Amino acid sequence: MIFNLEEDSAPSSTLPNHPKGALYFLSWFCPELVREVLLERGWEEYDEKEQEEEDWNLYWRGSAFCKSEYHNLLPWQRLNHHPKTAGITRKDCLARNLRRMKATFGSALYDFSPIAFILPNDYTRFLDEYNKLRLTRGPSVYWICKPVDLSRGRGIFIFEDIKDLVYDCSVIVQRYISSPLLISGYKFDLRIYVCVKSFHPLTVYIHQEGLVRFATEKYSLSSLKNLYAHLTNTSINKFGPFYKTQKERVGQGCKWTLSKFRHFLHSQDINQLLLWQRINNIVTLTLLTIAPSVPSCPNCVELFGFDILIDVKFKPWLLEVNYSPALTLDCQADVTVKKSLISDLIDLMNYTSTDRLRERAYQKHGHKQPCLHADQPSHVPIPVLPKAKQSKFQKKTRIYKPPANLPQDKETASSHSRIIKKCCLIHSGSHRPVIIPLEGTTAVNGQHVPPLRVGDFIRTFPFNTATLEASQHKLDVKIIIQELHKLTAQLADWRTDPENKWHQSYGES
Numbered sequence: 001m002i003f004n005l006e007e008d009s010a011p012s013s014t015l016p017n018h019p020k021g022a023l024y025f026l027s028w029f030c031p032e033l034v035r036e037v038l039l040e041r042g043w044e045e046y047d048e049k050e051q052e053e054e055d056w057n058l059y060w061r062g063s064a065f066c067k068s069e070y071h072n073l074l075p076w077q078r079l080n081h082h083p084k085t086a087g088i089t090r091k092d093c094l095a096r097n098l099r100r101m102k103a104t105f106g107s108a109l110y111d112f113s114p115i116a117f118i119l120p121n122d123y124t125r126f127l128d129e130y131n132k133l134r135l136t137r138g139p140s141v142y143w144i145c146k147p148v149d150l151s152r153g154r155g156i157f158i159f160e161d162i163k164d165l166v167y168d169c170s171v172i173v174q175r176y177i178s179s180p181l182l183i184s185g186y187k188f189d190l191r192i193y194v195c196v197k198s199f200h201p202l203t204v205y206i207h208q209e210g211l212v213r214f215a216t217e218k219y220s221l222s223s224l225k226n227l228y229a230h231l232t233n234t235s236i237n238k239f240g241p242f243y244k245t246q247k248e249r250v251g252q253g254c255k256w257t258l259s260k261f262r263h264f265l266h267s268q269d270i271n272q273l274l275l276w277q278r279i280n281n282i283v284t285l286t287l288l289t290i291a292p293s294v295p296s297c298p299n300c301v302e303l304f305g306f307d308i309l310i311d312v313k314f315k316p317w318l319l320e321v322n323y324s325p326a327l328t329l330d331c332q333a334d335v336t337v338k339k340s341l342i343s344d345l346i347d348l349m350n351y352t353s354t355d356r357l358r359e360r361a362y363q364k365h366g367h368k369q370p371c372l373h374a375d376q377p378s379h380v381p382i383p384v385l386p387k388a389k390q391s392k393f394q395k396k397t398r399i400y401k402p403p404a405n406l407p408q409d410k411e412t413a414s415s416h417s418r419i420i421k422k423c424c425l426i427h428s429g430s431h432r433p434v435i436i437p438l439e440g441t442t443a444v445n446g447q448h449v450p451p452l453r454v455g456d457f458i459r460t461f462p463f464n465t466a467t468l469e470a471s472q473h474k475l476d477v478k479i480i481i482q483e484l485h486k487l488t489a490q491l492a493d494w495r496t497d498p499e500n501k502w503h504q505s506y507g508e509s
Contacts, residue, residue: 030060031327037342062324073299078349082302087290089323091172092118092148097289112282113318114175126173130162142176153233158224179312184248185218189232192306193341194283200296201471203450205457209337212256216240255333270314274491279308279316280460281484292475301349344455
């Protein structure tokens with residue numbers, strides 16, 4: 001059975017402007033970009049001296065919220081973090097969770113993260129692995145050391161000889177991926193923006209735009225201490241001597257958009273559908289490590305930054321998952337990507353109509369309903385929040401309905417017409433994303449179906465009826481993994497025999 005990707009979200013028509021005093025926006029440790037986007041959209045900043053205590057709609061902050069803030073949420077209020085997600089955003093917690101999933105479901109499935117050791121606790125295990133590899137592969141095995149609780153490349157170093165491993169805090173040591181894919185000799189990674197709309201049921205969106213982050217000096221294993229050649233963090237490379245230099249195909253600075261990267265991939269002889277699906281898999285399998293343990297809080301969203309490195313064999317690797325990914329604007333690529341990203345994220349928060357007085361009568365009658373641990377999202381009316389006035393980064397239509405025909409390259413058109421019936425991919429090899437007009441109604445067996453697309457956010461999970469049903473109530477990880485296996489295998493087969501194999505897999509049933 002195939003289900004429809006449309007749902008009862010806000011209509012695509014432009015929402016009316018709100019009357020004065022109807023909307024407030026609570027700012028606390030809030031990036032300036034978020035304030036700029038919200039004000040552009042007609043929001044007003046919350047003022048505790050003028051408004052009532054609970055008279056706000058969005059509380060955005062860079063750090064975690066406390067438990068009471070989740071318990072006290074009202075139906076018209078949103079937070080920009082889910083509770084208890086440190087299991088993938090702290091480097092040591094991510095390593096433990098991936099290790100646990102690997103032991104449960106097999107190393108072949110969770111093979112997208114380099115082997116990792118948390119020191120000092122895992123020092124003996126690391127020493128055994130280090131010595132074993134030195135005996136079997138010689139000295140040409142490289143390691144990277146990262147402090148577990150620092151960001152922006154701080155404290156990271158690469159080493160080959162264990163005598164160079166010196167640390168004074170808890171660190172994670174991983175096999176260094178020493179054969180990365182290079183562009184004109186420069187190392188890069190991908191910053192993929194992932195929004196978890198809900199953990200119960202698990203609902204995941206990936207933004208069609210993202211960033212490609214480059215090192216600013218040419219990659220070389222003969223200079224392990226040269227961080228400008230080995231690290232892609234903008235916070236490091238923008239201070240490098242060649243940051244403003246025109247660097248062959250890379251250009252000035254150290255960032256591309258994912259759109260530009262897709263142009264690069266188009267010139268490579270690879271199965272792009274399979275590459276992007278493998279990245280999808282990394283996102284889903286990583287989220288599955290914590291999804292069962294995250295409390296349900298339907299009035300929250302979470303924006304993660306997944307850092308993905310692609311090696312010379314076009315295999316994607318997960319480097320880390322960022323909590324509150326940076327929203328600073330260092331270059332034009334940042335402006336292009338991040339403004340639309342935040343605007344689309346606000347739309348994804350699903351503010352709907354009607355009462356512009358914040359349901360005060362609802363409160364006064366004693367019907368306050370905390371949102372934490374609720375099994376289902378509240379259906380209490382929520383005040384309408386205006387769309388942005390048209391701007392250079394605002395799209396005219398925020399809710400997307402798939403067109404009947406999608407233009408594709410001639411050699412892939414017939415195969416794509418079958419692919420898009422059942423699977424959801426982040427990007428295609430062309431300029432436009434491969435999207436999936438699944439057939440059916442707005443619900444499957446009475447279950448709510450989240451929208452396929454909001455702005456440039458594409459739903460990547462659930463991606464079919466089986467995963468929709470497996471994500472309801474108690475998460476059925478085994479069924480989800482089976483469906484991921486099927487989809488990935490079919491995409492791998494598509495390259496070698498697109499006509500026959502796709503016909504067999506996606507023929508009418």
